[in-house]
Amino acid sequence: MTALTAMTTATRTTPSCAPAPDTEAATRAAAALLTALGVDWDTVHMARTPARLAAAYAEMLTAPAFELTTFPNDQGHDGQGHDELVVVRDIAFQSLCEHHLLPFVGVAHVGYLPGERLLGLSKFARLVDFTARAPQTQERLTQQVARQLEKHLRPRGVGVVLEADHSCMTLRGARAGGARTVTSTLLGTLRHDPAARAEFLDLARPARSPGVR
Ligand SMILES: Nc1nc2c(ncn2[C@@H]2O[C@H](COP(=O)(O)OP(=O)(O)OP(=O)(O)O)[C@@H](O)[C@H]2O)c(=O)[nH]1
Numbered sequence: 001m002t003a004l005t006a007m008t009t010a011t012r013t014t015p016s017c018a019p020a021p022d023t024e025a026a027t028r029a030a031a032a033l034l035t036a037l038g039v040d041w042d043t044v045h046m047a048r049t050p051a052r053l054a055a056a057y058a059e060m061l062t063a064p065a066f067e068l069t070t071f072p073n074d075q076g077h078d079g080q081g082h083d084e085l086v087v088v089r090d091i092a093f094q095s096l097c098e099h100h101l102l103p104f105v106g107v108a109h110v111g112y113l114p115g116e117r118l119l120g121l122s123k124f125a126r127l128v129d130f131t132a133r134a135p136q137t138q139e140r141l142t143q144q145v146a147r148q149l150e151k152h153l154r155p156r157g158v159g160v161v162l163e164a165d166h167s168c169m170t171l172r173g174a175r176a177g178g179a180r181t182v183t184s185t186l187l188g189t190l191r192h193d194p195a196a197r198a199e200f201l202d203l204a205r206p207a208r209s210p211g212v213r
């Protein structure tokens with residue numbers, strides 16, 4: 001099958017989006033919050049700060065729609081398709097912890113053992129970004145990315161590893177600067193087959209500083 005044919009037989013799925021934010025109401029609320037916190041924002045320099053704050057949160061909470069394009073997995077040797085792991089490492093993401101609405105920022109390593117469908121490579125990053133733009137916990141974000149891949153690709157296995165710095169834990173509160181949280185969700189063969197699990201986790205191994213074992 002040619003690449004062109006594969007394109008024409010790709011299936012596309014547009015994930016559903018949250019309703020558009022009411023930026024005027026958010027701006028009024030941001031002004032009230034700053035006032036309640038004792039911040040004198042009604043100055044030449046800060047007059048637009050409530051609007052900027054509202055816009056910043058609206059941007060961080062609004063997921064851009066995209067199409068989750070998949071292709072038939074029939075282009076390998078003898079039309080057998082690709083039957084080994086596909087892993088996209090180091091996908092930068094940012095989200096907001098649902099407890100403090102402060103950012104947690106890190107990288108995602110996402111992979112799968114293909115079945116009948118292959119995913120367009122850019123869609124790993126789009127799916128992570130789409131899922132991250134909401135009040136989240138790292139655990140739920142990890143699981144939601146994995147479940148979306150399972151639902152749309154019906155692969156033999158899925159693996160997702162996220163590493164992130166939570167600013168609610170590093171910039172305030174515990175002030176555990178440098179602490180990094182690692183979460184994983186493994187499904188199908190990657191969960192149950194020890195060799196496949198080990199191979200995926202090796203490929204998705206959290207980055208280590210030079211000299212750290
Ligand atoms: N499991 C999990 N916890 C998170 C995540 N993001 C933030 N938290 C935690 O949510 C908890 C909220 O705890 P609370 O005691 O209600 O909030 P708090 O008084 O501000 O707690 P401190 O952060 O310890 O000062 C904190 O322990 C946060 O570190 C996440 O993605 N997953």
Ligand SMILES: [Zn+2]
Pocket residue numbers: 097098099100101102166168169
């Ligand atoms: Zn938090």
